Amino acid sequence: MLGSAGRTAANALAAADRFGYPVVLKGTSPAVKHKSELSLVALSIADAESLRRAWTQMTDKVGRLDPAVAQDVEMIVQPMAGRGIEIILGARHEPGFGTLVTVGLGGIFVEILNSASSRIGPVDESQALRMLDECGALAICKGVRGRPPGDVAAAVSAIVSFSRLACALAGRYRAYGSFADVAERLPT
Secondary structure (H helix, E strand, O other): OOOEEEOOHHHHHHHHHHHOOOEEEEEEOOOOOOOHHHOOEEEEEOOHHHHHHHHHHHHHHHHOOOHHHHOOOEEEEEEOOOOOEEEEEEEEEEOOOEEEEEEEEOOOHHHHHOOEEEEEOOOOHHHHHHHHHHOOHHHHHOOOOOOOOOOHHHHHHHHHHHHHHHHHOOOOOOEEOOHHHHOOEEOO
Protein backbone atom coordinates (compact mmCIF):
# COMPACT_ATOMS: atom_id res chain seq x y z
CA MET A 1 0.00 0.00 0.00
CA LEU A 2 1.35 3.38 -0.90
CA GLY A 3 0.86 5.37 2.24
CA SER A 4 1.84 5.69 5.84
CA ALA A 5 -0.02 4.16 8.73
CA GLY A 6 -0.21 5.59 12.19
CA ARG A 7 -2.22 5.99 15.33
CA THR A 8 -1.37 9.64 16.04
CA ALA A 9 -2.05 12.91 14.29
CA ALA A 10 1.69 13.68 14.50
CA ASN A 11 2.42 10.57 12.40
CA ALA A 12 -0.21 11.61 9.87
CA LEU A 13 1.20 15.13 9.62
CA ALA A 14 4.74 13.80 9.16
CA ALA A 15 3.56 11.47 6.39
CA ALA A 16 1.69 14.29 4.65
CA ASP A 17 4.80 16.45 4.82
CA ARG A 18 6.80 13.63 3.18
CA PHE A 19 4.21 13.10 0.43
CA GLY A 20 3.22 16.69 -0.07
CA TYR A 21 -0.36 17.94 -0.17
CA PRO A 22 -3.07 17.16 -1.16
CA VAL A 23 -3.45 13.86 0.71
CA VAL A 24 -6.14 11.35 1.60
CA LEU A 25 -6.88 10.14 5.13
CA LYS A 26 -8.51 6.73 5.55
CA GLY A 27 -9.56 4.68 8.53
CA THR A 28 -8.96 1.01 7.72
CA SER A 29 -9.67 -2.22 9.53
CA PRO A 30 -10.20 -5.83 8.48
CA ALA A 31 -13.66 -5.50 10.00
CA VAL A 32 -14.57 -2.44 7.91
CA LYS A 33 -15.69 -3.47 4.46
CA HIS A 34 -16.80 -0.06 3.15
CA LYS A 35 -14.76 2.84 4.49
CA SER A 36 -16.75 5.44 2.59
CA GLU A 37 -20.08 4.26 4.01
CA LEU A 38 -18.74 4.87 7.53
CA SER A 39 -17.27 8.24 6.48
CA LEU A 40 -13.77 6.92 7.05
CA VAL A 41 -12.33 8.57 3.93
CA ALA A 42 -11.34 12.23 3.66
CA LEU A 43 -10.22 13.33 0.18
CA SER A 44 -8.22 16.27 -1.13
CA ILE A 45 -6.83 17.42 2.21
CA ALA A 46 -4.95 20.56 1.22
CA ASP A 47 -2.89 21.51 4.27
CA ALA A 48 -1.83 20.59 7.81
CA GLU A 49 -4.76 22.36 9.49
CA SER A 50 -7.25 20.52 7.27
CA LEU A 51 -5.51 17.23 8.06
CA ARG A 52 -5.71 17.90 11.82
CA ARG A 53 -9.43 18.68 11.45
CA ALA A 54 -10.04 15.54 9.33
CA TRP A 55 -8.05 13.44 11.86
CA THR A 56 -10.18 14.71 14.74
CA GLN A 57 -13.45 14.13 12.87
CA MET A 58 -12.41 10.65 11.78
CA THR A 59 -11.18 9.55 15.21
CA ASP A 60 -14.48 10.79 16.67
CA LYS A 61 -16.33 8.59 14.14
CA VAL A 62 -14.11 5.62 14.97
CA GLY A 63 -14.88 6.15 18.64
CA ARG A 64 -18.58 5.69 17.90
CA LEU A 65 -18.02 2.33 16.18
CA ASP A 66 -18.41 -1.00 17.91
CA PRO A 67 -15.41 -1.24 20.29
CA ALA A 68 -14.34 -4.55 18.73
CA VAL A 69 -14.06 -2.78 15.35
CA ALA A 70 -12.68 0.50 16.66
CA GLN A 71 -9.67 -1.13 18.34
CA ASP A 72 -8.42 -2.42 14.97
CA VAL A 73 -8.88 0.79 12.98
CA GLU A 74 -5.65 2.17 11.63
CA MET A 75 -5.34 5.58 10.02
CA ILE A 76 -3.63 5.74 6.64
CA VAL A 77 -2.35 8.86 4.90
CA GLN A 78 -1.81 8.57 1.16
CA PRO A 79 -0.98 11.01 -1.61
CA MET A 80 -4.12 12.18 -3.38
CA ALA A 81 -4.25 10.52 -6.77
CA GLY A 82 -5.72 12.19 -9.78
CA ARG A 83 -8.79 10.83 -11.46
CA GLY A 84 -8.01 7.34 -12.59
CA ILE A 85 -9.22 3.81 -12.93
CA GLU A 86 -9.37 1.90 -9.67
CA ILE A 87 -7.90 -1.58 -9.76
CA ILE A 88 -7.84 -4.02 -6.85
CA LEU A 89 -4.94 -6.38 -6.29
CA GLY A 90 -4.95 -9.15 -3.75
CA ALA A 91 -2.93 -12.20 -2.91
CA ARG A 92 -3.52 -15.22 -0.76
CA HIS A 93 -0.95 -17.86 0.06
CA GLU A 94 -2.12 -21.44 0.42
CA PRO A 95 0.55 -23.86 1.66
CA GLY A 96 1.05 -26.70 -0.79
CA PHE A 97 -0.81 -24.82 -3.51
CA GLY A 98 0.97 -21.50 -4.00
CA THR A 99 0.17 -17.82 -4.09
CA LEU A 100 -3.13 -16.89 -5.69
CA VAL A 101 -3.00 -13.39 -7.22
CA THR A 102 -6.33 -11.64 -7.88
CA VAL A 103 -7.08 -8.59 -10.05
CA GLY A 104 -10.34 -6.73 -10.53
CA LEU A 105 -11.96 -3.35 -10.95
CA GLY A 106 -11.81 -1.43 -7.70
CA GLY A 107 -14.01 1.05 -5.95
CA ILE A 108 -17.74 0.45 -6.06
CA PHE A 109 -17.34 -2.03 -8.91
CA VAL A 110 -15.74 -4.67 -6.68
CA GLU A 111 -19.06 -5.86 -5.35
CA ILE A 112 -21.45 -4.56 -7.97
CA LEU A 113 -19.81 -6.44 -10.83
CA ASN A 114 -18.42 -9.24 -8.68
CA SER A 115 -15.79 -9.77 -11.34
CA ALA A 116 -12.17 -10.65 -10.70
CA SER A 117 -9.50 -12.78 -12.30
CA SER A 118 -7.04 -15.00 -10.42
CA ARG A 119 -3.86 -16.87 -11.27
CA ILE A 120 -1.17 -18.73 -9.40
CA GLY A 121 1.71 -16.28 -9.16
CA PRO A 122 3.98 -14.91 -10.09
CA VAL A 123 2.30 -13.70 -13.26
CA ASP A 124 4.03 -12.29 -16.35
CA GLU A 125 2.94 -9.39 -18.55
CA SER A 126 0.76 -11.45 -20.88
CA GLN A 127 -1.03 -13.11 -17.95
CA ALA A 128 -1.56 -9.73 -16.27
CA LEU A 129 -3.05 -8.32 -19.47
CA ARG A 130 -5.40 -11.32 -19.76
CA MET A 131 -6.42 -10.87 -16.12
CA LEU A 132 -7.34 -7.22 -16.81
CA ASP A 133 -9.39 -8.38 -19.80
CA GLU A 134 -11.16 -11.19 -17.91
CA CYS A 135 -12.35 -8.92 -15.10
CA GLY A 136 -13.52 -6.17 -17.45
CA ALA A 137 -10.88 -3.63 -16.46
CA LEU A 138 -9.09 -3.67 -19.81
CA ALA A 139 -12.12 -2.33 -21.68
CA ILE A 140 -12.37 0.56 -19.22
CA CYS A 141 -8.61 1.13 -19.34
CA LYS A 142 -8.87 1.55 -23.11
CA GLY A 143 -11.32 4.43 -22.63
CA VAL A 144 -15.10 4.31 -22.87
CA ARG A 145 -17.94 6.82 -23.23
CA GLY A 146 -15.72 9.83 -23.53
CA ARG A 147 -13.42 8.88 -20.68
CA PRO A 148 -9.75 9.04 -21.61
CA PRO A 149 -7.80 5.79 -21.71
CA GLY A 150 -5.84 4.71 -18.68
CA ASP A 151 -2.23 3.59 -18.63
CA VAL A 152 -2.58 -0.12 -19.41
CA ALA A 153 1.19 -0.64 -19.29
CA ALA A 154 1.32 0.83 -15.76
CA ALA A 155 -1.53 -1.44 -14.63
CA VAL A 156 0.20 -4.50 -16.11
CA SER A 157 3.49 -3.51 -14.48
CA ALA A 158 1.77 -3.04 -11.10
CA ILE A 159 0.13 -6.47 -11.33
CA VAL A 160 3.40 -8.20 -12.29
CA SER A 161 5.36 -6.42 -9.54
CA PHE A 162 2.67 -7.09 -6.94
CA SER A 163 2.55 -10.78 -7.86
CA ARG A 164 6.33 -11.08 -7.53
CA LEU A 165 6.24 -9.40 -4.13
CA ALA A 166 3.38 -11.61 -2.96
CA CYS A 167 5.25 -14.74 -4.04
CA ALA A 168 8.48 -13.54 -2.42
CA LEU A 169 6.61 -13.08 0.85
CA ALA A 170 4.89 -16.48 0.64
CA GLY A 171 4.89 -18.21 3.97
CA ARG A 172 5.05 -14.91 5.87
CA TYR A 173 1.38 -14.15 5.37
CA ARG A 174 -1.87 -15.82 4.42
CA ALA A 175 -3.64 -12.91 2.75
CA TYR A 176 -2.02 -9.66 1.75
CA GLY A 177 -3.62 -6.30 2.38
CA SER A 178 -7.14 -5.07 2.04
CA PHE A 179 -7.96 -5.14 -1.63
CA ALA A 180 -8.96 -1.51 -1.93
CA ASP A 181 -5.78 -0.19 -0.34
CA VAL A 182 -3.19 -2.28 -2.07
CA ALA A 183 -3.26 -0.38 -5.33
CA GLU A 184 -6.20 1.88 -5.08
CA ARG A 185 -5.69 4.24 -7.98
CA LEU A 186 -3.39 3.75 -10.89
CA PRO A 187 -2.59 7.00 -12.70
CA THR A 188 -4.14 7.57 -16.08
